[in-house]
Amino acid sequence: MTTPPTQHTLLSGDLLPTIAQFQRGACEDMRPFYALRRPLSNLFDDSGLVHDAAMVSISVKLTPWIHTYGPARLRLLVACLPHMHDVVVLFAVYFGHLDLLPHLPLAMESNLPLLDIAAARGHVAMVQYLHSTYDKGVGCSTLAMDTAAAHGYLAIVRFLHFHRSEGCTHAAMDQAASHGYADVLAFLDAHRNEGASPMAMGLAATHGHLNALAYLHDAAVRRGDSRRWGTYVMDYAAIEGHLDVVQFLHLHRPADGCSVNALNGAATRGNLEMVRWLHMHRTEGCTTSAMDGAARFGHLHVLAFLHAHRNEGCTAEALKSAARHDHVDVVTWLLEKKRPVHDHVLDALRQSKHPQIMFKLRQALALTTR
Incomplete structure (x- = not known):
C-alpha cells in the first residue's frame, strides 16, 4: 500500500x-x-x-x-x-x-558592541572568533581594552592591541591599577602610549594593591618622572588601613608625604596600628577630628592612645556624637578624662535616649556650672 x-x-x-x-x-x-x-x-x-x-x-x-x-x-x-x-x-x-x-545567519546588521561585551566578560575565544569571522556588525571601541584591562584579562588586552585599531584610554591603566593587575600595567606601559591619569596611584593605594603601586613608582623612576603624586595617595592608603602601602610610600616617596587626613581617617576607622605608626613615623599629625571621629564610632582604644600621646584634644562633638550613637564606654571615658562643660553636657543629653548614658550625663550636669 x-x-x-x-x-x-x-x-x-x-x-x-x-x-x-x-x-x-x-x-x-x-x-x-x-x-x-x-x-x-x-x-x-x-x-x-x-x-x-x-x-x-x-x-x-x-x-x-x-x-x-x-x-x-x-x-x-x-x-x-x-x-x-x-x-x-x-x-x-x-x-x-x-x-x-x-x-545564526552570518550577517550582523545592527552593529551591536559585541567585541566590547565579549572583552568585558573575559571570553578570549569569543573575541578572536568575532574579529576573524565578521567584517562588520561587531562593534568595538576603546571600551573593549579598557574593560579587559580593568578585569585583568591580559590575553584579551594583548589580542586587541595586536589585532585591532581602536586602542584604549587612560582608564585602562587606571582601572588595572585600581584592581591590582600589575601584569596588565606592565603590558600597557610597554606597548601603549595612553598612559595613566594621576588618579591611578590613588586608586591602587586606596585598594591596597602594593604590587600595582610599586610598578607605577618604578615606571616613573625609569622615565625620570619626578613629579609628585600628592598627599592624597598616602592619605587614602592610611584611611583604608593598608599599612604596607603607607610604609612603601613613606620609604620610596617621602616628598609626597600625607596630610592630617591620614591620621584623622585612621582614628575614625579605629585602626590603632595605623594611628600608632603615623604618630611615630610621620610629622603631619592630626586635628581634633581624630578624637571626634574615634568617639563617634566608639573606638575607645584609639581615644586612649591619642589622649596619652597627642595634644590636639577633641571638641564638644566627641561627647555629643558618642551619646547619640549609644557608646556608653566612650561617654564614661570622656566625662572622666575631659572636664565637662555645662552646655556641652546638655547638648549631649539632648542627643541620647540611652538610660545609662542619660544617667551619667545628668550626674555630670549636676557637677557643672553655666
Missing part, C-alpha cells in the same frame, strides 16, 4: 518546515520570546555594556529552550521572530556560548 502524498508531505522533515514558513504566526515553543521584542537599547547601561540583570532574564527563557530543542532550531527561531537574532547573539556573546553563533 502506497503512502498518500499528503501523508508523505506532512511526515517529511524537509518539506513540512518549508511549507510552515509561509504560515502566519510562530511555533508554539517560540511564543515566550514575543515578550523580548523590546528595544535593545533598554538592555544597555550608560557605559555601553549590557545590564547583567537583563542578560540573566534572557537566559532564564533561552537556556532551557536551547537545551530542549537544540541550537539547530535557532535558525528557525530567528526566521519566525527576526527580533530574536540580536537577542540570541547578545546572549551567546555575553555568556561565551561560541557554539551557538554558527547556527
